[in-house]
Amino acid sequence: MLLICGTAPRKDLPLTEGEAILQGDTLRIGGAEIPCTQGTAALVSAAGATLAFLRQPAPRTLLVGDDGSGKGSRLLYEHLIGNLPRIAPQVVVLHYMLPVMGLMRKVSESASKAKKRPFMIADAAAMYAAKAAGIAREFDLFTPDLSELAFLADPQATHPAYVSRHLFESDSSRIPELVAAAYAHGSAARTLVVKGSTDHIAQDGRIVERLAEPNIPALEAIGGTGDTISGMVGALVSAGFDAVTAARIAVRANRTAGLYAGATPATRIWQVIETLPRVFADHLDKWARQAVDRKIERSAP
Amino acid sequence: MFFKSEKNNGFEGGGLVLFESVEGALSGERALKAEGIENRLVAPPPELRRGCDLALEINLVEKPAVERMLGSRQVHFIDILPTRGGTELLQVVQVTDFGEAVMVKAGNMKLTFDKVSGVVLNISGGGCPDIPYLHAEMLAKPLDRAPRPREMGHTLCSLMLDRAYVQSLEIWKNGGR
Numbered sequence: 001m002l003l004i005c006g007t008a009p010r011k012d013l014p015l016t017e018g019e020a021i022l023q024g025d026t027l028r029i030g031g032a033e034i035p036c037t038q039g040t041a042a043l044v045s046a047a048g049a050t051l052a053f054l055r056q057p058a059p060r061t062l063l064v065g066d067d068g069s070g071k072g073s074r075l076l077y078e079h080l081i082g083n084l085p086r087i088a089p090q091v092v093v094l095h096y097m098l099p100v101m102g103l104m105r106k107v108s109e110s111a112s113k114a115k116k117r118p119f120m121i122a123d124a125a126a127m128y129a130a131k132a133a134g135i136a137r138e139f140d141l142f143t144p145d146l147s148e149l150a151f152l153a154d155p156q157a158t159h160p161a162y163v164s165r166h167l168f169e170s171d172s173s174r175i176p177e178l179v180a181a182a183y184a185h186g187s188a189a190r191t192l193v194v195k196g197s198t199d200h201i202a203q204d205g206r207i208v209e210r211l212a213e214p215n216i217p218a219l220e221a222i223g224g225t226g227d228t229i230s231g232m233v234g235a236l237v238s239a240g241f242d243a244v245t246a247a248r249i250a251v252r253a254n255r256t257a258g259l260y261a262g263a264t265p266a267t268r269i270w271q272v273i274e275t276l277p278r279v280f281a282d283h284l285d286k287w288a289r290q291a292v293d294r295k296i297e298r299s300a301p
Numbered sequence: 302m303f304f305k306s307e308k309n310n311g312f313e314g315g316g317l318v319l320f321e322s323v324e325g326a327l328s329g330e331r332a333l334k335a336e337g338i339e340n341r342l343v344a345p346p347p348e349l350r351r352g353c354d355l356a357l358e359i360n361l362v363e364k365p366a367v368e369r370m371l372g373s374r375q376v377h378f379i380d381i382l383p384t385r386g387g388t389e390l391l392q393v394v395q396v397t398d399f400g401e402a403v404m405v406k407a408g409n410m411k412l413t414f415d416k417v418s419g420v421v422l423n424i425s426g427g428g429c430p431d432i433p434y435l436h437a438e439m440l441a442k443p444l445d446r447a448p449r450p451r452e453m454g455h456t457l458c459s460l461m462l463d464r465a466y467v468q469s470l471e472i473w474k475n476g477g478r
Binding site for chain 2: 035040097100101164223225
């Protein structure tokens with residue numbers, strides 16, 4: 001089971017648990033309606049579309065309203081600390097929440113108390129909290145963009161707003177160097193999916209894949225196009241794909257969805273997400289076969 | 302290393318509010334606690350010490366909310382600094398021209414607007430919970446009628462978005478250049 005945890009841009013939403021369904025530009029969960037914009041709503045929607053295509057159970061979602069004050073985030077942390085072993089998810093995605101180092105450490109400790117520790121994915125401020133708390137290595141997968149990779153590579157920074165200027169100004173040609181620094185400082189999860197004009201997938205300190213096609217520059221401007229990658233990766237891992245294969249399929253699907261949506265800087269994320277069933281119908285079998293071929297190549301003597 | 306003035310309850314904030322006087326620090330503690338903003342009194346390390354020997358440790362991410370709160374209660378403070386690493390917020394702003402739209406990137410935040418109408422087309426990046434909220438509030442509004450992130454946001458991500466917003470407004474008023 002995939003468990004997705006995050007906040008929604010509504011002050012009045014209590015901690016809400018249930019299956020989420022995307023209808024047009026609205027995500028419905030437990031009787032609540034949440035606009036499918038940038039953030040956890042986009043992540044949940046992309047994960048749901050992926051699992052629906054794979055005929056897998058919908059993701060279990062824990063959402064709480066938070067306007068940034070952190071009140072909702074703290075409820076979410078406390079719920080996870082008290083209940084993760086009982087919920088026993090196979091995969092957890094932690095997403096938009098106020099980064100609180102001490103609470104994130106307790107969430108990770110709670111995950112370890114489950115019969116089998118879940119596959120732990122962190123994106124957005126959950127990733128900031130994990131890195132700042134010094135527990136990045138306890139996570140299985142992070143999905144930073146270039147500025148967030150610079151943050152992971154800066155051993156002192158506790159938020160991307162305080163990254164060293166020389167690291168922040170790095171262009172994509174320095175991604176291998178930044179990836180190496182993030183792993184060397186213990187600030188990377190086992191697998192990194194670095195989102196950018198060229199997506200990089202790294203595992204155990206080594207870049208194993210670069211993907212740049214189709215090239216849709218407008219995707220960078222559209223709020224939520226990183227969230228959709230994290231949602232699809234979580235869904236694919238929970239469906240049985242290994243982390244690198246899941247990451248490879250997710251970034252290709254994201255780029256192709258941008259192509260199918262005719263993405264411009266004005267496109268909304270739900271318009272990208274609604275193309276995913278068509279993207280998977282056209283390409284998923286082929287991408288999955290290529291992944292198997294690559295694995296065979298890698299394991300050949 | 303901090304010298305804690307009260308028992309460590311596990312709170313790790315990463316940010317320090319510096320005050321001129323002990324009275325100021327105590328007023329700050331009361332003001333923030335009244336608003337539910339987690340903090341604790343600490344003795345600042347020598348390299349960061351300015352003003353008095355008492356400071357407040359806060360969650361650095363909440364710097365904009367703390368500044369606004371202390372300001373509204375007339376509690377004077379000297380500065381809010383990270384407890385480790387560089388003390389300067391990122392000042393770098395990068396601009397991408399999409400033809401009819403411009404994307405302005407400040408730190409981990411990106412704001413994209415229509416060159417002619419100034420309408421906010423998209424906000425991307427960031428990770429703190431006020432960003433989806435600001436996204437919903439600002440989207441489809443002209444820059445000069447959209448709420449300013451600094452006034453509504455609580456976190457460092459909103460501060461970066463504010464930088465992108467200010468630069469966007471300037472570019473739009475200069476005809477998209």
